[in-house]
Amino acid sequence: MPARVAFLCNPVNSTNRLWRCLLRQHLSTKTHYDETVVYKYASQKIKPVSIGQLLKYRRLPLSAENILDSVTYSQAELPVRLAKRVISFHRLPFIVGTNPHISQVYNRYYEAFDRLHAFAPINDLHSEWVFSRTLEHQTQLLIDVIPEIAQGFLECKQYMPREERTAFINDLIRSRIGLRVIGEQHVALSFQFRNEQKAAEQRPDPRTARPSSADDFWVGTIHTKLMPARMMEQCAQMVQNMCEMHYGTAPSYYVDGDINETISYVPSHFEYITCELLKNAFRATVDFSSKSARSSHPPIQITITKGEGYVGVRIRDQGGGISKQNMRNVFEYSWSSVQEADSVDNYGKSAQSMAGMSLQTNLALQQGLGGPIAGLGFGLPMARLYAEYFGGSLDIVSMEGYGCDVFLRLRSIEGSVEDKQI
Numbered sequence: 001m002p003a004r005v006a007f008l009c010n011p012v013n014s015t016n017r018l019w020r021c022l023l024r025q026h027l028s029t030k031t032h033y034d035e036t037v038v039y040k041y042a043s044q045k046i047k048p049v050s051i052g053q054l055l056k057y058r059r060l061p062l063s064a065e066n067i068l069d070s071v072t073y074s075q076a077e078l079p080v081r082l083a084k085r086v087i088s089f090h091r092l093p094f095i096v097g098t099n100p101h102i103s104q105v106y107n108r109y110y111e112a113f114d115r116l117h118a119f120a121p122i123n124d125l126h127s128e129w130v131f132s133r134t135l136e137h138q139t140q141l142l143i144d145v146i147p148e149i150a151q152g153f154l155e156c157k158q159y160m161p162r163e164e165r166t167a168f169i170n171d172l173i174r175s176r177i178g179l180r181v182i183g184e185q186h187v188a189l190s191f192q193f194r195n196e197q198k199a200a201e202q203r204p205d206p207r208t209a210r211p212s213s214a215d216d217f218w219v220g221t222i223h224t225k226l227m228p229a230r231m232m233e234q235c236a237q238m239v240q241n242m243c244e245m246h247y248g249t250a251p252s253y254y255v256d257g258d259i260n261e262t263i264s265y266v267p268s269h270f271e272y273i274t275c276e277l278l279k280n281a282f283r284a285t286v287d288f289s290s291k292s293a294r295s296s297h298p299p300i301q302i303t304i305t306k307g308e309g310y311v312g313v314r315i316r317d318q319g320g321g322i323s324k325q326n327m328r329n330v331f332e333y334s335w336s337s338v339q340e341a342d343s344v345d346n347y348g349k350s351a352q353s354m355a356g357m358s359l360q361t362n363l364a365l366q367q368g369l370g371g372p373i374a375g376l377g378f379g380l381p382m383a384r385l386y387a388e389y390f391g392g393s394l395d396i397v398s399m400e401g402y403g404c405d406v407f408l409r410l411r412s413i414e415g416s417v418e419d420k421q422i
Contacts, residue, residue, distance in 0.1 A: 038110070041083035041117060048421035049073065051390075051413050054185055055264075058219045061200070062193040064125055071128045074135065074186040078179065079117035085109050085175050092168070095159050101152030105145045112138040132190040139183045142176065150378050154334050162332070169333050173385050178422050181221070181266070188220040223267050224414055228311050229259035231270055232302050239278040243286060251285045251297035251317075257304040263311045264414035265390070273386050273394075276379040277315050277406050284319025284404070291320070310392070310411045318403040327398060331384060334377040390420060 057066050089097055089106040096102060115134055122128050149172065153165055160168075217225040236253045243250035281300050289297050298318040305312040322330065384394040391411040398404045413420075 082113035185220040253300040281317035288320035313408040321400040322398040
C-alpha cells in the first residue's frame, strides 16, 4: 500500500489536519459549493427553543402573526443547525467521509442547508407557504439517512474507534431529532392555520364560534391528550402483522393498567420507540418458541402506568431473555448485525425471507413502520435516544432462559418539561 494511503487509512492519525483538509476539499468539490458560506452559518450560536414556546400556539384559532412568528424562528435557526451538521462530516477520517453511503448523507444535509438558507427574509403568508413546502420536502429527504449511515459505518468501522463512531452517530441523531421537531412543528402549524381558514370560510357565519373537534388537542406535531394505551394497540397490531408476514406466525398481545391515562407528547416519537421495542418482543417470542419447541406462543403483555408528570410502559415477553454477556452490548450501534447470539436486538438469525438482503435494504424496508427493524443494531440505541430526548428513559431487565421486561418512561411534554430546550 502506498505510504500516503496507509497514512490516511491509519485510525491512529485520524486527527491529523492533512486528511481533514483533503476531506473538506473532496466534499466541497463534490457538492460544488463555497464552503465559506457554510462556515459562516456554522459559526453562529444555536438558539434553543423551549417546549413552552412550541406550545404557545395551543389556543386556536391560529393567526397570520402566529405563523409569521413561527417561520421567522425556523428560517433563522434551521440553516445554522444544518450547517453545523455539514461541518461535522469534515471532521471524519478521510476514508470514512468518502464512503459513498456517508457521502450521500452529507450531500442531503448540504442540499437542505442550501435550499433553506437561500430564502430571503419572510414577511408575508405567500412566501411562508413556499418556504414551508420546501421545508417539508427537505425534512422528508432527511428521514431515511439512518439506513445510509448504518451501512456506511458498518463498512468503515475498522477506521474509527467505537467511541468516536458512537459519539458521531449520537450527535447526528440528536441533531436530527431537533431539526425535525422544529421543522415539522412549523410545517404542521402552517397546514393547521390554512385548514382553519378554509373551515371558517365554509361556515355560514364566519363570526360564529368554531365547533370543538379532536383537532383541538393538536399543537403542530404535539398531541396534548395522547392516549398511550390506544397508541400501543395500534403499534402492536402493526408489528403483529409484520411478524406474521415474515414468520408466518405471531404471538397475541394485550394492554392493561391505566389504559385511560393521557400524556402530552409527539405521536411520531412514541410510535417509533414502541414499534422498535415491540418488534424485539415479537421476534424474540417466535424465535424462542422455535428453539424450545413449545406448542404455542405466550402473549406479549403491555402495561401502562401513570406517575406525576410521566407515563410508564412495560413490555413483557417470554422470548428467552438476554445473556449477561450480551446485556452490555445491546445499546451499541450495529452490534447485533454481526452477532448470532440471543440479544434484545438480535433474536437469532433473520427470517429466510430477509436472509439475502443487505443491512441497508432491511433498514429501508421498515421506514414505514417507525424506523429500522429490530435485529440490525440501530433500533434500541435510537429508541433510547428518542426516549431520553424529552427527559424519559429506557431500561431492560432480563431473565435468561425466560424473557425480558422493557421499561419505557416518558415525561409529559406539557408542564413537567416546559423548560426543556431543543
